Amino acid sequence: MGEAIGQILSYGVGVALSPFPIIGVILMLATPRGRINGPALLLGWVLGLALVGTIVLLVSGGADPSDQGQPADWVSALDLAIGVLLLWVAVKEWRGRARG
Template sequence: MGDAIGQLLPFAMGVTLSPIPIIAVVVMLGTPRAQVNGPAFLVGWFAGLLVLGTAVLLVAGGAGAHDDGGPATWTGWLRLALGAVLLHVAFGQWRGRPRGGAEAEMPGWMSAADGFSAPKAAGMGVLLSAANPKNVVLTVGAAAAIAQTGISTLDQELALLVFVVLGTVGPAVPVAVYFGMGDRSERILDDLKHWLAAHNAAIMTVILLVIGAKLIGDGISVLA
């Protein structure tokens, strides 16, 4: 299982360091329902990643991701395709970055966060984790990497759980700060929100470039 965890770490870091979900949590923690909506968002985020990862893991396992003592050839092509997609997204992130001191534009739904109920906060967590194209690509890459190691079903499930837990750390940090520091957390979280918003494009460009390059390199190794 150690090999599987080593393979999935870059994907988990790409998921957990995404600025937009962290900003979303911080916004919810600034609303009257913060004590309920913050944890509800995390539950939705965790569940979304787990369901998506499990589905991909089942498909990859059924397609024979591991054969003849090593990764199946199709996993190499999959990695090349996923790597190319991430490089394309990274390029788009960089091209769309704010210029000339302009503020980054946040999703419109964030302005309605004040009125979110717990189920709506949880639903937003599911959407941002399992319906976000970038997360889908990263989760597919992680699940395929786990499946191709050929470890037992139980070990694959445990490795996926590690991926989901690590992928939840980023959004969980603001919630921990909020409950751990109380009123003192307001300034810290506000500064974090503005910093992440200002550097969202740069952060995601670097993360996606690194993971995309790794996927392409791994894909070439499998095909070679």
């Protein structure tokens, strides 16, 4: 379990440092009540990530590796499906970009 958390921790840090909360905090600080709204948004973002992470850990608690110590077969299929989905989204965004 600890190894799985170690592997996924980098993804969590990437999500937490993504530009969306940073842009949100900057926009909130530019409002008249920025000193209240900015930290409130940041706290909500962190609590939301913690809640989602807790739910994922609770739901996946019964997901053990196969007998050989390797991930189960469905894990590889899920990785492949997510990769294909992300590649499709990237191609769609690339084709829809502004030209010139």
